[in-house]
Amino acid sequence: MTRDRVGVWRVAVGAIAVILLAGCRAQDSQAPNVDPSLVTLSPGQSAPVAGATTLRVQGGSTGSEDVLVLVDTSTTNVSTKTSYTVAATGIGAAGAVSAPATSLSPDPNAAGAPRLDLGFGVRLNEASRVRLRPAFHAARSMLASRTAARAGRSSSVAAAVPNVGELVNVNVGSDACDTLVPGVARVVAVSTRAIVLADTLNPTGGFSASDYQRFAARFDTLVYPLDVANFGAPADIDQNQRVILLFTKAVNELTPRNSGSYVGGFFYDRDLFPVTDSPQLAGCKGSNVGELFYLLAPDPTGQVNGNIRRTGFVDSVTTSVLAHEFQHLINASRRLFINTTSDDFEVTWLNEGLSHIAEELLFYHEANLSPRQNIDVTLLRSSAAARGAFNTDQFANVARYELYLEAPSESSPYRNDDSLETRGATWDFLRYAADRKASGAGTDAATWQALVNSNTTGLANLRTVFGSDIAGMVRDWAVSHYTDDLNALVAREQTQPSWNFHSIFPALGSGGNSYPLQVRSLQGSAASGTLIGGGAAYYRFSIPSNGTATISVTAPGPVQAVVVRVR
Secondary structure: OOOOOOOOOOOOOOOOOOOOOOOOOOOOOOOOOOOEEEEEEEOOEEEEOOOOOOEEEEOOHHHHHHEEEEOOOOOOOOOOOEEEEEEEOOOOOOOOOOOOOOOEEEHHOOOOOOEEEOOOHHHHHHHHHHHHHHHHHHHHHHHHHHHHHHHHOOOOOOOOOOOOOOOEEEOOOOOOOOOOEEEEEEEEEEEEOOEEEEEEEHHHHOOOOOHHHHHHHHHHHHHHHHHHHHHOOOOOOOOOOOEEEEEEEEHHHHOOOOOOOOOOOEOHHHHOOOOOOOOOOOOOOOOOOEEEEEEEOOOOOOOOOOOEEEEHHHHHHHHHHHHHHHHHHHHHHHHHHHEEEOOOOOOOHHHHHHHHHHHHHHHHHHOOOOOOOOOOOHOOOOOOHHHHHHHHHHHHHHHHHHHHHHHHOOOOOOOOOHHHHHHHHHHHHHHHHHHHHHHOOOOOOHHHHHHHHHOOHHHHHHHHHHHHOHHHHHHHHHHHHHHHHHOOOOOHHHOOEOOOOOHHHHHHHHHOOOOOOOOEOOOOOOOOOOOOOOOOOEEEEEEHHHHHHHEEEEEEOEEEEEEEEEE
8 A cells, every 4th residue: 555646647559450470450462472571560559479470571762660578477476587589670770768767756745755555554463464364164163153252252332333532442462362352442433334433542633532533424425335336345244334443553553663654554364263162273362353443543653663644644644544454354255254165365456456446446536536537647746635545545556557567578467466566556457457448438337346256366356347358458558658649549448448547647756757667778689588478578679671570489498579660
């Protein structure tokens, strides 16, 4: 959940016949005796280089500038690097290549603000899942006999809806099951969908009663309906029809003194499991047995580890944290208690990607915009609502996508890690895939719900929802980083209909004119490099007027290559 700020638009582009690899459009039929390896492209059109097969590209009467895109479409052993070589003859100078990478300009309203530590909740849950994965059946048995499951639990929020002012016992510790940190929290707000608790040991000078009521109302009217509409409703194992929002200094304590980052909150899988022992599970005594979020508490004077967390700052980040973490809660609880043939949690990269989609959906709602509007910097600047929503809800997605673009050969949308680059790539790939699947400007709720309400995980889940040719989709997505918004001749499969990043990134970059995609020069007669599964490399070159370039690519495994004429 790292927080940065950015913006971008896009215009719908028309599709035109384009030559790609298997699963894409084919070139128009040619007359007999025409060399099939010889092609002439118009700006925006593309053609494949399949393995070591030679592709000959004509420059035409004016010459051309082109880009070669290499994509490792492997979906197994994703971190293994594949070597490739490129041989080229008849080419000229490289034309424009990447400027040095520049970081996005920070939000002027967030000067000095710490970065959100995205990975804490992941690390926490991954450590606990070693124990909890085999316990799905025990958790389901617990739900079938809720009264027995609650008996004797050491920390719990009452199953009955409490009254404002009541005190409840909670475990605020970060150990999954075996070590408790007993805490006492006061009920500070109750609404249709939320119970808001404040740790009685929170620092002084924090939120007021009206602030807590406002968070409850915001969860009721914005976060809950938005996430439920797109991902499905959570289970209700504590039978109170509400989600618990616990503001606790225990979250503040997770950030060391003088750290440049902070933990904004998290959802903990352990709270969905029973406390009592069963044949399938040694009881998880640390469970709070309910749908619960742990949230950062204001600390205006830095009472916890000397880290000042002003009320306005905590207020500004909490709604997005809730939208992100609520997807995690929905995903886990539906796999446990609703999709009862599932036997595992979703893999990290896809689970996090869906939570970043939740942040994007929050942006659309608060900006009064929608997917497939090709949002560019002009549109983002057109209203205070769009600017504010971009800064608070969407900038971090764009900033992480920038990190991926700066080194695309080393990153992947489905790499099994929790890096910022992977998060940025996964979010953008999910948005691209949903846009490609959609036929109009409506919502994508059915797509997101299908991914969450699945009995499979990871790439198998993607294939079920988006089709079996994920490799072809990854190839087209990689090409789109370069070709999106290039011109009206670019095929729809090589565009990103929701965002115009070629407009947004230059406006946000400190250089003022930089698009961050790493593009190298293809000069001389050869180039070489490595790719990980899902990674891509880009080489710019030119073809002189009336000249013909010969391009061949050699690589083991499923490396696919596409030549695109730029101008």
